[in-house]
Amino acid sequence: MASPGKNLHPELCGLKGSNQEPDDKNQLVDKEAGLSGGERDMAPVTGNSIHRSGSRPQLDLSKAEIQGNFEERDPTILLPNQSDDISHLALDIGGSLIKLVYFSRHEDQSVDDKRKRSIKQRLGLSNGNRRSYPVLGGRLHFVKFETSKINECLDFIHSKQLHRGACNDLPHWHSDDPANENAIIKATGGGAYKFADLFKERLGVSIEKEDEMDCLVAGANFLLKAIRHEAFTHMEGKKEFVQLDHNELFPYLLVNIGSGVSMIKVDGDGKFQRVSGTNVGGGTYWGLGRLLTKCNSFDELLELSQKGDNSTIDMLVGDIYGGMDYSKIGLSASTIASSFGKTISVNKELEDYRPEDISLSLLRMISYNIGQISYLNALRFGLKRIFFGGFFIRGHAYTMDTISFAVHFWSKGEAQAMFLRHEGFLGALGAFMSYEKHGLDDLLAHQLVERFPMGAPYTGGKVHGPPLGDLNEKISWMEKFLQKRTEITAPVPTAPPGTTGLGGFEVPLSKGETLRSDASALNVGVLHLVPTLEVFPLLADPKTYEPNTIDLSDHSELEYWFTVLSEHVPDLVDKAVASEGGTDDAKRRGDAFARAFSAHLRRLMEEPTAYGKLGLANLLELREECLREFQFFDAYRSIKQRENEASLAVLPDLLLELDSMNEEARLLTLIEGVLAANIFDWGSRACVDLYHKGTIIEIYRMSRNKMQRPWRVDDFDAFRERMLGSGDERPLPHKRALLFVDNSGADVVLGMLPLARELLRRGTEVVLVANSLPALNDVTAMELPDIVAEAAKHCDILRRAAEAGGLIVDAMIDSADGSKEGSSFVPLMVVENGCGSPCIDLRQVSSELAAAAKDADLVILEGMGRALHTNFNAQFKCDALKLAMVKNQRLAEKLIKGNIYDCVCRYEPSH
Numbered sequence: 001m002a003s004p005g006k007n008l009h010p011e012l013c014g015l016k017g018s019n020q021e022p023d024d025k026n027q028l029v030d031k032e033a034g035l036s037g038g039e040r041d042m043a044p045v046t047g048n049s050i051h052r053s054g055s056r057p058q059l060d061l062s063k064a065e066i067q068g069n070f071e072e073r074d075p076t077i078l079l080p081n082q083s084d085d086i087s088h089l090a091l092d093i094g095g096s097l098i099k100l101v102y103f104s105r106h107e108d109q110s111v112d113d114k115r116k117r118s119i120k121q122r123l124g125l126s127n128g129n130r131r132s133y134p135v136l137g138g139r140l141h142f143v144k145f146e147t148s149k150i151n152e153c154l155d156f157i158h159s160k161q162l163h164r165g166a167c168n169d170l171p172h173w174h175s176d177d178p179a180n181e182n183a184i185i186k187a188t189g190g191g192a193y194k195f196a197d198l199f200k201e202r203l204g205v206s207i208e209k210e211d212e213m214d215c216l217v218a219g220a221n222f223l224l225k226a227i228r229h230e231a232f233t234h235m236e237g238k239k240e241f242v243q244l245d246h247n248e249l250f251p252y253l254l255v256n257i258g259s260g261v262s263m264i265k266v267d268g269d270g271k272f273q274r275v276s277g278t279n280v281g282g283g284t285y286w287g288l289g290r291l292l293t294k295c296n297s298f299d300e301l302l303e304l305s306q307k308g309d310n311s312t313i314d315m316l317v318g319d320i321y322g323g324m325d326y327s328k329i330g331l332s333a334s335t336i337a338s339s340f341g342k343t344i345s346v347n348k349e350l351e352d353y354r355p356e357d358i359s360l361s362l363l364r365m366i367s368y369n370i371g372q373i374s375y376l377n378a379l380r381f382g383l384k385r386i387f388f389g390g391f392f393i394r395g396h397a398y399t400m401d402t403i404s405f406a407v408h409f410w411s412k413g414e415a416q417a418m419f420l421r422h423e424g425f426l427g428a429l430g431a432f433m434s435y436e437k438h439g440l441d442d443l444l445a446h447q448l449v450e451r452f453p454m455g456a457p458y459t460g461g462k463v464h465g466p467p468l469g470d471l472n473e474k475i476s477w478m479e480k481f482l483q484k485r486t487e488i489t490a491p492v493p494t495a496p497p498g499t500t501g502l503g504g505f506e507v508p509l510s511k512g513e514t515l516r517s518d519a520s521a522l523n524v525g526v527l528h529l530v531p532t533l534e535v536f537p538l539l540a541d542p543k544t545y546e547p548n549t550i551d552l553s554d555h556s557e558l559e560y561w562f563t564v565l566s567e568h569v570p571d572l573v574d575k576a577v578a579s580e581g582g583t584d585d586a587k588r589r590g591d592a593f594a595r596a597f598s599a600h601l602r603r604l605m606e607e608p609t610a611y612g613k614l615g616l617a618n619l620l621e622l623r624e625e626c627l628r629e630f631q632f633f634d635a636y637r638s639i640k641q642r643e644n645e646a647s648l649a650v651l652p653d654l655l656l657e658l659d660s661m662n663e664e665a666r667l668l669t670l671i672e673g674v675l676a677a678n679i680f681d682w683g684s685r686a687c688v689d690l691y692h693k694g695t696i697i698e699i700y701r702m703s704r705n706k707m708q709r710p711w712r713v714d715d716f717d718a719f720r721e722r723m724l725g726s727g728d729e730r731p732l733p734h735k736r737a738l739l740f741v742d743n744s745g746a747d748v749v750l751g752m753l754p755l756a757r758e759l760l761r762r763g764t765e766v767v768l769v770a771n772s773l774p775a776l777n778d779v780t781a782m783e784l785p786d787i788v789a790e791a792a793k794h795c796d797i798l799r800r801a802a803e804a805g806g807l808i809v810d811a812m813i814d815s816a817d818g819s820k821e822g823s824s825f826v827p828l829m830v831v832e833n834g835c836g837s838p839c840i841d842l843r844q845v846s847s848e849l850a851a852a853a854k855d856a857d858l859v860i861l862e863g864m865g866r867a868l869h870t871n872f873n874a875q876f877k878c879d880a881l882k883l884a885m886v887k888n889q890r891l892a893e894k895l896i897k898g899n900i901y902d903c904v905c906r907y908e909p910s911h
């Protein structure tokens with residue numbers, strides 16, 4: 001066995017401070033667990049694994065409980081006989097495209113275990129939720145088809161059986177009704193009339209028609225209120241999300257550019273007036289464009305425009321004024337005086353013009369015209385904000401720039417053009433919302449989690465929208481493209497910088513890239529509805545809270561993290577495959593995961609704002625979600641187990657050692673212990689390299705020995721004063737502390753648990769807050785009770801507190817019959833945080849955690865993901881301690897002007 005520090009990473013060994021190893025620290029760990037940190041355990045592991053859906057857990061929506069609870073206000077709608085996914089479907093069948101919004105609810109697989117039941121009881125959460133929800137948890141998907149190919153759409157609905165859950169009277173839906181006789185699908189758009197018979201004939205369902213304008217407005221209002229990064233401006237190639245104040249949303253002008261154009265003045269929910277429209281719209285561009293260029297698809301036409309020069313087609317001011325500006329009225333020589341004005345030339349025929357130039361002229365003609373009419377209508381009613389929707393826009397940078405330019409130009413900057421990410425789905429969403437009782441419109445932003453569409457990425461417009469049916473479908477899709485050696489590229493609506501209409505009149509620069517088809521299908525993610533999520537009540541100001549510390553809109557930053565994540569993939573796949581027993585099936589899934597995740601990363605590199613504002617937390621979560629999508633539910637399972645065992649073996653000695661210290665020395669040793677043990681992070685490249693050079697215990701010991709203060713961020717003195725006071729003054733202990741724990745093994749066992757024990761000893765209630773789903777080697781709420789129970793075998797404080805908190809099994813049985821009620825010991829509890837990522841967005845936490853937070857006056861965030869990548873700058877209503885070891889050189893330089901393995905102990909008292 002190597003001696004401490006001997007074989008370790010040179011950077012770590014070269015940590016600042018003395019290389020001498022003080023004796024007292026060596027004594028902390030004197031048992032060798034005999035396990036190599038780099039060993040890989042291929043054996044399948046049973047135990048604390050939770051079977052999950054690929055999404056955030058739908059917390060506590062267990063059907064039996066909710067079903068029986070009719071007395072509650074707003075009872076949850078739960079479908080009887082539910083076993084499979086249940087879907088709702090709504091359509092907007094337009095002149096050009098059919099838009100489909102469907103809802104899928106995966107069966108709630110979260111386990112209502114003893115921990116949960118006990119915590120519910122303790123925190124007064126009735127029935128798993130403090131209120132019941134009128135809406136089910138699930139996912140909203142967005143898909144589109146060309147109206148001329150309605151049969152494809154019908155096949156899609158049929159293959160996914162989307163019409164089977166589409167019953168008007170939800171509670172009486174029967175999954176075994178073969179005729180599906182009472183089924184009704186909500187639909188809007190002209191096709192709801194035109195194709196009603198076809199739907200009846202092919203699918204046996206009736207179409208219930210919803211008014212198109214009602215639906216557009218309902219869809220737009222929902223998106224603007226409920227989706228955080230829905231609206232954005234687009235000027236000079238630059239996309240910027242706008243934060244809308246819900247109280248100041250109305251009035252606005254909604255311009256929907258479909259085949260034709262509708263302009264609607266919106267004054268409130270359901271309060272609107274269609275004030276204008278124009279027949280020169282998306283249909284005009286596509287129709288005329290097709291005739292004039294012989295293009296076969298809308299995307300081809302749009303792509304052509306990117307290589308065009310409209311000055312060969314359009315008559316410019318300069319053409320009329322001999323190359324001069326008409327400066328007296330502010331028109332530059334390059335201003336379009338007359339769209340298509342040059343084609344009056346008698347010497348030229350259609351063939352003499354380049355299709356690229358024609359497409360661009362046409363696109364500009366139509367976009368300017370719509371922009372101008374919109375502005376005039378905004379002026380008519382004194383509206384400052386104009387939201388543009390409809391699939392004509394198609395996320396296309398140049399189109400948006402041109403419209404924005406027109407609005408800006410004519411309004412002299414007074415009015416603002418904004419675009420919506422779900423541009424073409426407003427009507428379909430509105431139709432979806434018209435189903436009674438589902439309560440979608442009651443949902444708030446924090447209950448909607450937008451996720452990357454997790455099906456296979458798209459190419460060639462052949463795959464119709466996310467997600468592909470089942471896992472096998474997904475994998476074969478990936479394999480098919482692998483065999484064909486087709487590059488799998490997630491499509492991007494190009495946004496080349498400088499392709500602006502600014503000045504009105506520049507020729508767009510071509511990036512020389514193709515505009516990949518069906519891009520908009522990937523422009524919106526899948527919306528996960530998680531009605532149990534809440535805003536963390538201790539955030540000082542939820543409105544200004546931004547979880548991410550690192551801004552990925554800085555391209556070099558994005559590139560760096562892209563590389564870090566890409567390089568991690570092979571090792572991750574190894575771990576994931578091993579966690580599933582290394583079978584052929586697991587290998588196949590691992591391969592598919594690697595490809596899907598890499599394609600998503602590439603897609604985001606090209607257009608980072610594709611799914612709203614992108615932060616590092618989203619990338620790290622994407623990785624976990626993608627693993628789950630390919631049914632890897634806990635890739636680090638065996639590593640976690642091994643490290644837990646090794647750490648629990650040395651815990652008794654550590655506790656003995658701690659108990660021999662005075663209070664002050666102990667507090668410092670405890671904080672040092674947390675920082676040192678945070679080194680066990682399987683998400684950090686540097687750390688993983690390190691684990692190959694020593695055992696867990698060796699690394700832990702070495703890490704502890706390098707813990708000399710001052711740390712790079714060191715507020716320990718202030719924290720100590722709050723805890724122990726100064727002089728004779730003895731401060732009141734905190735009432736309740738929330739400890740956001742991070743990694744399994746030493747991190748939680750030798751770091752956070754001893755700290756929890758100290759707080760308990762001082763009379764502070766402790767709530768350990770852990771992940772709901774696995775992420776890297778993070779400990780989960782499901783795993784913690786067993787770890788605590790094991791630790792409690794060696795420690796009375798932990799045992800009594802765990803019993804009082806209902807964590808120890810025997811005690812829970814006792815508490816069920818009331819015999820432990822009224823126990824006077826301060827409790828130790830475990831709650832889940834509602835997420836499955838190494839980071840945490842405190843706007844969206846579990847109801848358990850929100851309830852536990854109510855009485856808390858101390859928050860301790862631990863680890864790089866939760867305390868640095870996210871929440872480093874978060875302000876709390878109560879005292880907050882952020883503890884982490886920085887295990888990445890670049891982050892250390894950027895965030896704390898330090899080096900890898902430096903530590904952060906940031907204490908921020910409530911103010």
Ligand SMILES: Nc1ncnc2c1ncn2[C@@H]1O[C@H](COP(=O)(O)OP(=O)(O)O)[C@@H](O)[C@H]1O
Nearest residue numbers: 094095096097258259282283286298390391392
């Ligand atoms: N793949 C596509 N096929 C046809 N038109 C498309 C496509 N993508 C974008 N468009 C544009 O979107 C317009 C239709 O927009 P949409 O909002 O769906 O309106 P509608 O409800 O009238 O079909 C078309 O006229 C065309 O300009």
Ligand SMILES: CC(C)(COP(=O)(O)O)[C@@H](O)C(=O)NCCC(=O)O
Nearest residue numbers: 681683684685838863864865866888
């Ligand atoms: C994913 C993590 C945030 C987890 O860190 P933790 O919260 O466990 O301290 C971290 O491992 C990380 O940022 N890794 C990527 C950087 C790297 O490999 O250096």
Ligand SMILES: [Mn+2]
Nearest residue numbers: 742743778838
């Ligand atoms: Mn972690």
